[in-house]
Amino acid sequence: MKGIKFNTDFESVLSPLERDVLQLLWPDRRMKVRHIYEKLRPRRDVALSSVAVILDRLFEKGVVDREIETGRGGIRYVYYPLHDRKQFERSLIETTVNSLIDRFGTTAVSYFNSRFGDEGEKKK
Amino acid sequence: MICNECAPLFFGDPVKIVIAVSSLAVALLTFLLILKRDLSYGVRVFLIYLHVFSLVFPFVFYLFFSGCSTLFSGCSKIVPVIYMLLITGVISAIIGSVCAPIVFMWRSSRCRLNDRGISRFVCRESGVAGIRPPSLFIVDSASPFAFSFSNIRPVIFVSVGLLDLLGRKELEAVLLHEIMHIRNGASIFRFSAFFMRVFSPLSMFASLGRELDEEELGADRYACLRQGTSRFVESAKRKIDLFFYWRKI
Structure with a gap:
């Protein structure tokens, strides 16, 4: 599976708008910027430019991919989720x-061992 | 002035060879980077100029330090190095200004904007402006921008991000703006302004920034005049500004 390039501060993994855009992309799979914008507009106050920025950010993070598609409306990006x-x-x-293991090394590993070891024991 | 103090021949001096080879290595590296798909417009232009500079540098270096004599310098090494860098800068700026549009055309050759309506519009409007109809190319970037070159033949580049954001009339406003830039020879003017800023100490007395702004405003006014309203120019600008505002946050 292709790794997702996240900022490891996990509070900022996805913004609310990024989450909303992904919720739309998961079932429909391939959508244009304007199409996503039109689906989001009744639910929240959002500009077309903001949707375009969010999609570009998700593309940079490796969450979605895009292709140039020529259709009746002209040339547009079509975005689809990679996962x-x-x-x-x-x-x-x-x-x-x-990232936790990279940052805290053996402390993180021993924490996971004790935490999940304890939970495994409790379940037994 | 010529210094007659004899230095080792160019190819017999390992330091000179290392400098020349390193420069060629930078040229190769920048060339490979230019081929990468996901580069912004600014970074690609910078890499093109850096590539040309590092390609031209070894030749100028050879001309300056090839024999027993060092031109322009007396026996000082600092003066010829300054001259050498300046001459390399001038040559690479001239070659770069010709190469950059060619690289962009080559990178976008698979993405010619084949929209009949837009092509017809550009043909008609370039006739009105009295210029050769420019070719239209797409740049694979989500950032909304358009730019034009008129160095060899008129060309307009439009990013996919711009097509995603703008409606038909707004796109026409942007194209009219670019047609005006081509008519004014703005890409040559911008290059000269950049060139003057970098190389001429007199540029501090010239109000180039203001003239460039006026040229931009003139292109906007032309688009408004042709469309009979400023609505589309303004809304296109608003959308583009908002995109970059959100991008910064």
Whole structure:
């Protein structure tokens, strides 16, 4: 699975607008900027430019990909998610855990051992 | 002035060879970077100029330090180095200004803007402006921008991000703005202004920034005049400004 390039401060993994855009992209798969904007507009006060910026950011983070498509409306980007929701969540956990291990080394590993070891014992 | 103090020949001096080879290595590296897909317009232009500079540098370096004599300098090394860098800068700025549009055309060659309506509009409006109809190319970037060159033949580049954001009339306003830039030879003027700022100490007395702003305003006024309203120019600008405002946050 292609790794997602997140800023490892996990409070800022996704902004509310990024989350809304992804919610739209997951079921519909391939959408143009204007199409996403039109779907978001009844729900929240948002500008077309903001949606374009958010999609570009998600593209840079490796969450979505885009292709140039020529259609009746002219040349446009079509965006689609690189991962489905489950894969995305797994990738997010993986990135977060890796960053914790990178940052805290053996302390993080021993914490995970004691935490999940205890929970495993309790479940038994 | 010529210094007759004999130095080792160019190819016999390992320091000179290392400098020349390093410069060629930078040229190769920048060339490989230019080929990368996801580069912003500014970074690509910078890399093109850096590539040309590092390609031209070894030749100028050889001309200056090839024999027993060092031109312009007496026996000082500082003066010829300054001259050498200045001459390399001038040559690479001239070559770069010709190469940059070619690189952009080559990178965008698979993405010619084949929209009949837009092509017809540009053809008609360039006739009105009295210029050769420019070719239209797409730049694969989500940032909304358009720019034009008129160095070899008139060309307008439009980013996909701009097409995503603007409506038909707003796009026409941007194209009219660029047509006016081509008619004014603005890309040559911008290059000269940049050139003067970098190389001429007299540029501090010239109000180039104001003249460039006036040229921009003139292009906007022309677009408003042709469309009979300022509505579309203003809304296009608003959308583009908002994009870059959000991008900064």
